[in-house]
Amino acid sequence: MGAAECDLEFHADRVAEVTDGEYVAVTQDTFVDMAIDAFRRFEPRDDETTVYYLYVTDNSDRLVGVMSLRELLNAPEDDVVEDHMVTDLVTINADADPEAAADEMAARDFPALPVVDDEGVLVGVLRTDDMLEVLEGEATEDILKSAGFSFTDVKRSRSSAILESSIARILRLRLPWLVVALAGGLLAGGVIEQFEDTLEAVVALAFFVPVIMDMGGNVGTQASTIFVRGLALGHIDDRNAMRHFGRERVIGLLIGLIIGGIGALAAYGWRLSAGDPQAGTIAVVVFIALVSVCVVASVVGYVIPWLMNKLGFDPAAASDPLITTVKDVTALLIYFGLAAFLLQELL
Amino acid sequence: MGAAECDLEFHADRVAEVTDGEYVAVTQDTFVDMAIDAFRRFEPRDDETTVYYLYVTDNSDRLVGVMSLRELLNAPEDDVVEDHMVTDLVTINADADPEAAADEMAARDFPALPVVDDEGVLVGVLRTDDMLEVLEGEATEDILKSAGFSFTDVKRSRSSAILESSIARILRLRLPWLVVALAGGLLAGGVIEQFEDTLEAVVALAFFVPVIMDMGGNVGTQASTIFVRGLALGHIDDRNAMRHFGRERVIGLLIGLIIGGIGALAAYGWRLSAGDPQAGTIAVVVFIALVSVCVVASVVGYVIPWLMNKLGFDPAAASDPLITTVKDVTALLIYFGLAAFLLQELL
Numbered sequence: 287m288g289a290a291e292c293d294l295e296f297h298a299d300r301v302a303e304v305t306d307g308e309y310v311a312v313t314q315d316t317f318v319d320m321a322i323d324a325f326r327r328f329e330p331r332d333d334e335t336t337v338y339y340l341y342v343t344d345n346s347d348r349l350v351g352v353m354s355l356r357e358l359l360n361a362p363e364d365d366v367v368e369d370h371m372v373t374d375l376v377t378i379n380a381d382a383d384p385e386a387a388a389d390e391m392a393a394r395d396f397p398a399l400p401v402v403d404d405e406g407v408l409v410g411v412l413r414t415d416d417m418l419e420v421l422e423g424e425a426t427e428d429i430l431k432s433a434g435f436s437f438t439d440v441k442r443s444r445s446s447a448i449l450e451s452s453i454a455r456i457l458r459l460r461l462p463w464l465v466v467a468l469a470g471g472l473l474a475g476g477v478i479e480q481f482e483d484t485l486e487a488v489v490a491l492a493f494f495v496p497v498i499m500d501m502g503g504n505v506g507t508q509a510s511t512i513f514v515r516g517l518a519l520g521h522i523d524d525r526n527a528m529r530h531f532g533r534e535r536v537i538g539l540l541i542g543l544i545i546g547g548i549g550a551l552a553a554y555g556w557r558l559s560a561g562d563p564q565a566g567t568i569a570v571v572v573f574i575a576l577v578s579v580c581v582v583a584s585v586v587g588y589v590i591p592w593l594m595n596k597l598g599f600d601p602a603a604a605s606d607p608l609i610t611t612v613k614d615v616t617a618l619l620i621y622f623g624l625a626a627f628l629l630q631e632l633l
Numbered sequence: 634m635g636a637a638e639c640d641l642e643f644h645a646d647r648v649a650e651v652t653d654g655e656y657v658a659v660t661q662d663t664f665v666d667m668a669i670d671a672f673r674r675f676e677p678r679d680d681e682t683t684v685y686y687l688y689v690t691d692n693s694d695r696l697v698g699v700m701s702l703r704e705l706l707n708a709p710e711d712d713v714v715e716d717h718m719v720t721d722l723v724t725i726n727a728d729a730d731p732e733a734a735a736d737e738m739a740a741r742d743f744p745a746l747p748v749v750d751d752e753g754v755l756v757g758v759l760r761t762d763d764m765l766e767v768l769e770g771e772a773t774e775d776i777l778k779s780a781g782f783s784f785t786d787v788k789r790s791r792s793s794a795i796l797e798s799s800i801a802r803i804l805r806l807r808l809p810w811l812v813v814a815l816a817g818g819l820l821a822g823g824v825i826e827q828f829e830d831t832l833e834a835v836v837a838l839a840f841f842v843p844v845i846m847d848m849g850g851n852v853g854t855q856a857s858t859i860f861v862r863g864l865a866l867g868h869i870d871d872r873n874a875m876r877h878f879g880r881e882r883v884i885g886l887l888i889g890l891i892i893g894g895i896g897a898l899a900a901y902g903w904r905l906s907a908g909d910p911q912a913g914t915i916a917v918v919v920f921i922a923l924v925s926v927c928v929v930a931s932v933v934g935y936v937i938p939w940l941m942n943k944l945g946f947d948p949a950a951a952s953d954p955l956i957t958t959v960k961d962v963t964a965l966l967i968y969f970g971l972a973a974f975l976l977q978e979l980l
Contacts, residue, residue: 326706338685338744355702359673392765397685397744414761419739421765422866425772429862456884460855461891467851468892471844472899478840479907485836492832492839493825496961497818499846504814504954508807515776519769537803544808545815552819560826606851614843 301387302380304420305401305410311341312367314350319363325355338398341408342371349375349400349408377402378412386520387412388421428518431600463607470611474499477615481622484629490562491625494553494572498621501545502579502613509534509587510609514601517591531588538584539577546576564629571625579617586612648734649727651767652748652757658688659714661697666710672702685745688755689718696722696747696755724749727756733867734759735768775865778947810954817958821846824962828969831976837909838972841900841919845968848892849926849960856881856934857956861948864938878935885931886924893923914975922968930960 310328312321321340340358342351351371353361361370378387378399391399391414398413451459478485478495485491512534516522522530550573557565586609591601657675659668668687687705689698698718700708708717725734725746738746738761745760798806825832825842832838859881863869869877897920904912933956938948 322706325703328703356673356675359669388765389769391762392769395762397760397762413744414765415738415742415744418735418761418764418768421768421772422736422739425768425776426862426866429772429776429858453880453884453887457887457891460884460888464848464851464888464892465895467847468844468896468899471847472896472903474843474847475840478843479837482836485839486833489829489833489836490826492842493822495839495842496821496825496846496965497815499843500814500818500821500957500961501811503850503957504811507953511776515773519773533800537800537807540800540804541807541811544804545811548812549815549819552815556819606854610847610850614847618843 299383300380301378301382301384301401301412302409304384304416305380305412306416307410309339309341309400309408309411311343311408314342314344314366314368314371316342316367317363318358318361318365318367318370321353321367322358322363325358339400339411340367341400341411342367343408347408348406349377349402351375352400375400377406379404380409383520384417384420385518388417389519391417428514466607467610470607470614473611474614474618477618478622481626484622484626488564488568488625488629490557490560490564490568491571491622493556494568494575494621495618497549498572498575498579498617499614501549501576502583502617503610504583505538505541505580506583506587506609506613507606509538509584510591510606513588513591517595517601527592531592534584534588535581538581541584542577542580545580546573549573549576567628568625571621571628574624575617575621578620579613582616583609583613586616646730647727648725648729648731648748648759649756651731651763652727652759653763654757656686656688656747656755656758658690658755661689661691661713661715661718663689663714664710665705665708665712665714665717668700668714669705669710672705686747686758687714688747688758689714690755694755695753696724696749698722699747722747724753725759726751730867731764731767732865735764736866738764775861813954814957817954817961820958821961821965824965825969828973831969831973835911835915835972835976837904837907837911837915838918838969840903841915841922841968842965844896845919845922845926845964846961848896848923849930849964850957851930852885852888852927853930853934853956853960854953856885856931857938857953860935860938864942864948874939878939881931881935882928885928888931889924889927892927893920896920896923911976915972918968918972918975921971922964925967926960926964929963930956933959933963 310325312324325340338354340353340355341349342353344350351368351373352375353367353371357370376394376396376399378390378401380401380403391412398411400408401410401412403409513522516530550569553572554565554569557568562568590608595601657672659671672687685701687700687702688696689700691697698715698720699722700714700718704717723741723743723746725737725748727748727750738759745758747755748757748759750756860869863877897916900919901912901916904915909915937955937959942948
C-alpha cells in the first residue's frame, strides 16, 4: 500500500496553502487573439494541470474579470478581453478556511475559483480537484479525531494510512484518549463511592447507572457532532453560535423529558414487578436524573468543542473523553444525591 | 436559510447518478480544426458548466482517447485527433460507488474523468466540482449517522439543514436511536440485577461500572469508525476485511492489557486505601473485565457495521446503540459473573 505514503499532502489551515500558482492571466487591455496565444503558450510544470479560465487583471495585478476558454474562443479576435470578460466575480480569500471554501465551491459548481489577498490582488487558483483531497482528508480527520484518535502528525490521518500503519503506531494514536477516558470512568466511580451508604440501603439504584450513562453519552455525542461539523463547514460562526446553543438546550430539554418519561415508566414497572417498595421514588429519581443528564450532555457536548475552538485547539479532538467525564460525574451526582435525599428515611 | 433547501442534490449510490451528460466528443478520424469548431459550438444548458477535455470515441461510441483543450489548440489543424490524443485512459465505471470514485479522483488530480459502462461506451463525465458536493454530503451523512441521527430522507443530511430544521424534525432525527439506547441501558441494568446478591455483599463493585462501560464505549467507537470510514473510501473490501478484522482483534487485546493493567492498579490502590479487604480480588475482576470489554468492543465495533453492510443497510447508521448494548451486556456479565465466582465465600 505504498500509495498511502505518497499522497498525504492534503492538510491545510488556510486556502493559501492549497492554492495553485499556475494559471493564465492577462491585463484587461489585451486583445482576444493575444490572450488565446498566451493560453496556447502556457506550459504547466505538472503536465496534468488543466486550465479552465483566463484571469484578467488591472495594472496593479488586482483581479477585474474572468473568461472561460470557450468564451475566449467565441469572442472576435481583435476585441480586447475587457469587452467580453465576466466582471461579476466569485473569489476566495487567501486566509479562508479550506473546508469552508470547499463548501462554497460545492454550492457554486465552479471547477476553480480565483484566490485574492485582502487588496484584491490575484495570488492563485483554487481547483476542485485539489479541494477534493483537502475535503476528504479533513472529513476523515474530523471523524477519526472525534472517535478519540490523537494526531500530532495530522498528515497521517488518511483512512488508508490508519489501516496500514504498524500496530505500535496505531496504539500511539488510540491509547492517549483511552487513558483519559479511563481516568474519567474512575472519577465517575468515585462519585458513586460518595453515596456508598445510599447504595447499600437501596442496591437497586445501581441498576439504573448504565441507562443514565448511556443516555448522556448518546445525547452529548449528537450535540458535539452537530457543533463540530457545523463549524468545519462554516455553518456555525461567532455570529450565530449563541442562537444554535439556545436551540440545542431546548432540544436537550425536550429529549430529556421524552426519554426521562419513558425511562421512568420502565423503571417503575420493573421495580414494581420486583416487589420493590421504593418503586415510585426510584422512578422519580430516574426521571429527574435522565432529564438532567440530557440537558447537561447537550450543553457540555456543545460548549466543550466551542471552548476547544476558542482556545485554538481542534474542536474535533479530545472532546469525547472530556464530555463523557463531565456528563457522567454531573449525572451520577444528581442521581445519587437526589436518591440520598428522597430515600433518607431509610438510612 | 433558504439555501439549505435548494442545493441538497448530492446523495448518490452509483457514479451514474452524478455523471454529467454534457461533454464534447468526436470520432477518432475527426480533423483538429473540426474538433475545435465542435468545442466552440458546444452550448451547455447550464451556463456555468466548464468543459475541460475533448473525448474521442470509435464508431461504436467506445472511448478510445482524450485531449485537453490546450493540446487541441496546439495540434496542427489538418491532422486528425487520433494522431494527438492520449490513449492511456483513466476511466470510472458507471456502477462504481461515488465516494470511492472521489477518492480515486483526489489521488489523481484530474478535474474530470470519463464515465464508461461495462462495454467501454462513454456515458458521461464525472466532474470534481460535482464530486465535491457528493463527498461533503457523504462525509456529513456518515458523521451524523454514526452519532445516532436516523435518516429516512438522506437528502436532508447536510449540516446546515440539520442546524436549521424545525425542532420537531430534529427530534424525529435524534430520538429513534436514543430510544434504542435507552432500551439497551435498561437491559444492561437487568444484567446488574441478576447479581443483586453479589452487589449487596460487595457494594464497591458498583464503583467500577462506569469505567468498564466507558472503556467499552470508546474502544468500540474507535473500531467502528475505522471500519465505516475505510469501507466508505474503498480501503476495506471483501478481499481484505478478514485481515483488518484480525488486526483489530490484536489491537483490542493489546489495548485491553494496557488499559486493564492501569485500571486494575488504580482499583487496587483505591480499595486498599479505603481499607477494603477485597482490594486484591476486586483488582483481578476489574483487570479481566477491562481486557474482556476491550476485546469484545473491538470485535463488535467491527462486526456490527460489517454485518449491517452485508445485509444491505448503511453501516454508519444504527451501529452505535447496538454496539453499546452488546458490549455493555457482555462486559457487565463477565464483570459481575467473575466477581460472584471469586467472592462467593462472602455470599
